[in-house]
Amino acid sequence: xxxxxxxxxxxxxxxxxxxxxxxxxxxxxxxxxxxxxxxxxxxxxxxxxxxxxxxxxxxxxxxxxxxxxxxxxxxxxxxxxxxxxxxxxxxxxxxxxxxxxxxxxxx
Numbered sequence: 384x385x386x387x388x389x390x391x392x393x394x395x396x397x398x399x400x401x402x403x404x405x406x407x408x409x410x411x412x413x414x415x416x417x418x419x420x421x422x423x424x425x426x427x428x429x430x431x432x433x434x435x436x437x438x439x440x441x442x443x444x445x446x447x448x449x450x451x452x453x454x455x456x457x458x459x460x461x462x463x464x465x466x467x468x469x470x471x472x473x474x475x476x477x478x479x480x481x482x483x484x485x486x487x488x489x490x
Contacts, residue, residue: 400484401427411450436457437464
C-alpha cells in the first residue's frame with residue numbers, strides 16, 4: 384500500500400487498480416478475511432464507495448497511525464462527509480496521482 388501511494392504507476396492497469404482497492408479495503412478495516420475481498424475492480428470500488436466515507440486529506444495525514452486513527456476520521460455517511468468537504472479538500476491532481484479515485488465522492 385505504501386509503495387502504491389508513494390510511487391504510483393504512471394499508467395495503472397486493471398490489476399493495479401484492483402490491488403489498490405483491495406489494499407484500501409484491508410487497511411480501512413472493511414474486510415478482514417481473504418474470502419470477503421472482492422475479486423473484481425468494479426466490486427471492490429463499489430464496496431469502498433458504499434462503506435468508506437473518509438476525507439482524502441485526513442486519510443493521507445493519519446494513515447500511518449493505524450486503524451483506530453483511521454476509524455476516528457471516518458464519517459458515518461456520505462452526506463456527513465460531503466458537508467465537511469467544503470472546508471478541506473484534496474486537489475484532484477494529487478488524488479489521481481496517488482491512485483485514490485475510489486475514495487472520491489461527488490458534491
